[in-house]
Amino acid sequence: MKQSATEWGEKALLEALIEVMAREPKGLVIGPGDDAAVVATTPTTVVTVDSIVAGQDWLVEQSPPAAVGHRAAAVNLSDIAAMGGQPKWALLALELNEHDDVEDVLQAAAEMAHQLALHGATVVGGDLGIGQGPQRWTLTLMATPGPRTLTMSQAKAGYRVWLIGEVGRAAVGLNALIAGDSSTEMAPLIESHLRPRALVDAGMRLADLPYDIAATDVSDGLWIDAVRLAEKSDVGLELHLPRPDWLSPSIVEQVRRYGLDWRELMVTGGDDYALLVCAPWSLDLRQELSSVVPLSIEAIGQVVQGDLVSIHVEGERLTGVARGYEHGR
Amino acid sequence: MKQSATEWGEKALLEALIEVMAREPKGLVIGPGDDAAVVATTPTTVVTVDSIVAGQDWLVEQSPPAAVGHRAAAVNLSDIAAMGGQPKWALLALELNEHDDVEDVLQAAAEMAHQLALHGATVVGGDLGIGQGPQRWTLTLMATPGPRTLTMSQAKAGYRVWLIGEVGRAAVGLNALIAGDSSTEMAPLIESHLRPRALVDAGMRLADLPYDIAATDVSDGLWIDAVRLAEKSDVGLELHLPRPDWLSPSIVEQVRRYGLDWRELMVTGGDDYALLVCAPWSLDLRQELSSVVPLSIEAIGQVVQGDLVSIHVEGERLTGVARGYEHGR
Missing domain, CATH: 3.90.650.10 (PurM-like C-terminal domain)
Known part of the structure; x- marks a missing residue:
């Protein structure tokens, strides 16, 4: 039987989300559950944030839950890829509609964490809201830069x-x-x-x-x-x-x-x-x-x-x- | 005359937002406008993310725009305060309703950046969306930890x-x-x-x-x-x-x-x-x-x-x- 986000409530859902995304990678000093997370960082860090919104960035009826989580990871991983960074730490601000099915959300979250893990990144914290608007996944991704950083401004005539x-x-x-x-x-x-x-x-x-x-x-x-x-x-x-x-x-x-x-x-x-x-x-x-x-x-x-x-x-x-x-x- | 977010469009609004929040602090390697930002970091970083939503976290009619920006900064600064960190870098994922007044949004953004600056933090990147849902400010805040970190788990009987x-x-x-x-x-x-x-x-x-x-x-x-x-x-x-x-x-x-x-x-x-x-x-x-x-x-x-x-x-x-x-x- 389907259960909505409201039926579960914020506390139970948050615990379940943390569980499906849980990982304990090297360099994580303080993980989810405190006021903020503490993570190991390098002298510089590459950071980006991107949101995807139901009905706007994916077709609600035609997209399997795992595809939603996959997309939430990919839009951010791609920004890091374009800078040449090694993804490390992620923070998820998730806004659910009160009618969203909890099983679907957990499947999406598990897949998002899986896609991030494939590229070396871990979810270390976040924020959960349940309201009337469309479902939205806002992911912040921190990365370790490579020896050089790719930017948009380094193209030269003749390249x-x-x-x-x-x-x-x-x-x-x-x-x-x-x-x-x-x-x-x-x-x-x-x-x-x-x-x-x-x-x-x-x-x-x-x-x-x-x-x-x-x-x-x-x-x-x-x-x-x-x-x-x-x-x-x-x-x-x-x-x-x-x-x-x-x-x-x-x-x-x-x-x-x-x-x-x-x-x-x-x-x-x-x-x-x-x-x-x-x-x-x-x-x-x-x-x-x-x-x-x-x-x-x-x-x-x-x-x-x-x-x-x-x-x-x-x-x-x-x-x-x-x-x-x-x-x- | 009031102008809506849709009338301005994403590109013009993004440029105006970057302008009202613009700062060039020490340690900023690559600022807004590329695929991601690059910032100076310490061996560990304290990170948190929090969203505030119109009608849910503030009363739309009764709150001046500056109060909205103030709140967006404060909810995150407070999480960092509770860990004992020194705020440094912020990323803003802003979702506007298509009817939102642009002047109000820019005032809020300017105040948010001002409040962050008072505590040593700078907005270095973000994501802008314009849609049908309520206005939402999702701020990620990165901070430098102090010599010790305050957590929720260090209370001892007798304290x-x-x-x-x-x-x-x-x-x-x-x-x-x-x-x-x-x-x-x-x-x-x-x-x-x-x-x-x-x-x-x-x-x-x-x-x-x-x-x-x-x-x-x-x-x-x-x-x-x-x-x-x-x-x-x-x-x-x-x-x-x-x-x-x-x-x-x-x-x-x-x-x-x-x-x-x-x-x-x-x-x-x-x-x-x-x-x-x-x-x-x-x-x-x-x-x-x-x-x-x-x-x-x-x-x-x-x-x-x-x-x-x-x-x-x-x-x-x-x-x-x-x-x-x-x-x-």
Whole structure:
């Protein structure tokens, strides 16, 4: 029988949450349950916070609870990946709707903790609220920096641009999920949407290299994230995306039936958490990273002087404004 | 003319928020605007996260915007105070309702940053969302520990119990605000509710003393917070609260007219952010702290063996369950 968050109450639910997420890693001085946690840290710490909200960042009816927890971890892990950090400590501020099913919430929390643990991070504290609004997972993630830190502002004219991982898969998968299309062909793309993969190992490897490397994770859409990186580095970018391997003619056709264009989804869909990387031309990232990243690694363009981001897909130049997901617009 | 969060959009609002909170303190390696921030840290770090939600943690109509920002800072500063830490770095996950007035939000953010700065902390990053739910401020606060750390689990039988700061004021003030009673007598109590004061300096001073000291901040209510501390330390507490100085006969009468009992408000009202401290009997906290805390410092009882928390107000033993604010009950 389903039991709501209100039926359990804050105290019982908090204890159950701490239990499903419990771990006792090295370096944890004081864990959950006191006024604050105390953790071991290095001379500098990389920190980020991100929220995901029911109905806004995931489809409530179509997403299994574990996918929600997976996503809560991935959005933050991906930010750390884009800085080249080693994830260490996490704090969860969880807001539940009073009608939320407790079993689902605990499953999601367990999966979130599991995904964090896979990348070396542990939940050490948090805050729980039960109210009338939509379910929201706000995760703060602290990380140990690598020998160098990847930032958005280190791209230089003459650098080569790389895309690690793929773009567009999650957006196509999301639209398939909305359309209720769970065909064999769409299933792996739906999986890309439900369980995005943060490229933490790739980021750490890049931060180990003795070069100034610029990077960002493609969270809001390749185009808008490329514009942000270009602005921060005060450069232009010329990007040429090939037609992706996973895009069969029947997927193209299916996407068209959804009323969408696959090229547009590739440059505006953000939830794949690929890494957009600008590195010295001489550096062959495919060679450097292929042992840690079992994913597509493609040279997709170059950094140029100026402030223009031009983007071509399969040879065709896309025009219009940089679009991507922007809250409140 | 009022402008809503949606009218501004995420990008413009984010830029304005960063501007009103901007500071460039020592030790900030990478500030807001990249995928994550990078900050200087010590060998261990104290971390906490807390959310406040419109309509739940503050009265929307009756609270000036600055009071909202003040509260967002105070709830977190108070947790750090209860550990004896020196606040350093903050991350803000802000969720706005699409109809929220932007001027109000910016005023609140500026005040939050100001309150944090007063205690040595800086906002270095965050996350902004605009949606349909209530306004929510989720603040993560990182702090440098003192020579010792105050925890809830260090109380020992024979210790003396102290209350630093006052309890009940904010609860009376809240009820006055609800009743629309802004008389001269109630005004300072309303102020206690609107602008709670985190006792960061007191906590740091306690953490400097060469003793194992137990502490917690009274955030949910003296009684329930005392029970939590007692459970964590595996001890009992005998507490005797005097009638407070601020409680005039006419305030007692007024509280009764609200249908409430002042004794109950004193032991269940939590938002004053007083500190409940258990320290060796020989230690005179009034002497140790009076130079840093211009507030009431009272010996209010003793730590005993067993698991009973008994609480007396003005000589009268209160019975019943420990009550305080618990979400979802």
